[in-house]
Amino acid sequence: MRTPAMITAALLTVLTGTAGAPALAAAPAALVTTALDGSGECTYPAKPIKGTPWALQRVLLDQLWQDTRGRDRQGRPVRVAVVDTGVDVLNPQLKDAVDVKSGTDLLSDAKDAGKGPTVDPVGHGTKVAGIIAARPAAGSGFVGIAPESVIIPIRQNDERGTGTSRTLAVGIKQAVDAGARVINISQDTATPLRPDSDLERAVEDALAHDVVVVASAGNDGADGSTKPTYPAAYPGVLAVGASDRNNERAPFSQSGDFIGVAAPGVDMVSTVPGGGHCVDHGTSFSAPYVAGVAALIRAKHPDWKQHQVVAQIEQTAERVANGRDRYVGWGVVDPARALTEDERAPERVAVSRGPGHHLAAPQPAALPLGETPRERQVRLATYALGGTAVLVAMVAGSAVVVRDRNRRRRLP
Secondary structure (H helix, E strand, O other): OOOHHHHHHHHHHHHOOOOOHHHHHHOOOOOOEOEEOOOOOOOOOOOOOOOOOHHHHOOOHHHHOOOOOOEOOOOOEOEEEEEEOOOOOOOOOOOOOEOHHHOEEOOOOOOOOOOOOOOOOOOHHHHHHHHHHOOOOOOOOOOOOOOOOEEEEEEOOOOOOOOEHHHHHHHHHHHHHOOOOEEEEOEEEOOOOOOOOHHHHHHHHHHHOOOEEEEEOOOOHHHOOOOOOEOOOOOOOEEEEEEOOOOOEOOOOOOOOOOOEEEEOOOEEEEOOOOOEEEEOOOOOHHHHHHHHHHHHHHHOOOOOHHHHHHHHHHOOEOOOOOOEOOOEOOEOOHHHHHHOOOOOOOOOOOOOOOOOOOOOOOOOOOOOOOOHHHHHHHHHHHHHHHHHHHHHHHHHHHHHHHHHHHHHHOO
């Protein structure tokens, strides 16, 4: 069995784009490797994390789940496909969340000893699935956004970066055939694909079957890249960037006109193979956060079309400018608003006025070495409040002095 250090090193090689480079150069134009949009900096099995992660603290879960936790009115769970590195069901929070029989392994053949959709030596797919559908567990504050939905595990990639655009396309088709209502893809390729590629056709077919397709935007933002990544940039796909604790774009999150929304992607807690949790970061973990919201909407409104679910998530996102920008799209997803401000199915995002051209576009948040902008605001507000209190005390004290002086003057 590979050690965590070996797996981490291999995964980081995939993420930096060096894995499979010779094969890529010789591969046909329609076939390119895909990279996982996570850092891979985890070990497992791991100890459970007891506290509630910050990405869940920002959500009023009682309000979010007042109508559904991932099942429709008939009690049927929404089926969410995770096209990734497999989903390990040895983690207790995923044991009852995964439909193993509907899953598939696109990497192994009959001779492989360790094969199947629940084989996940990387841990990437297990973390993605946990953010969507992890069941509650005693002693931990971590739970999936849609904890009664069901995961369809599609193993398409591994620690060696074996996955390609072609196997990703096959995985999407398998997900559609297995009855997925939402598909999460936390990997991408920045290599341009020819028009009408296998991957593009698979995405179009999924959309035609009324499936919500959610994809991570990629982690090249730190290098200033604005090139579209696929499948996130295909029309109809909800491309998700990463936001931080201040609702600002995470420094690594890819930017571009194709970004639909952003979601928490920094210090993300989730399930790992064998049990327990770890903390990781990347747009890989922003996408399933949104996919979980999509699953809740599909459970509450099973008659809504896929483009209406996407429009609802974008419409209710929290944004500064009244428009869309290249960094966080329509804003940072607001799960509770998406499930409560839902009187009618939106056809597209509607804004009360044109984009806020007079407002500066949100800039990527720098990695803070000292206090963050929000902490600075709190500090200054505290100073202002303290100054006001001192001023009030001085005024009140002066009034008392004047009152006592007047009283002494009136005394005989």
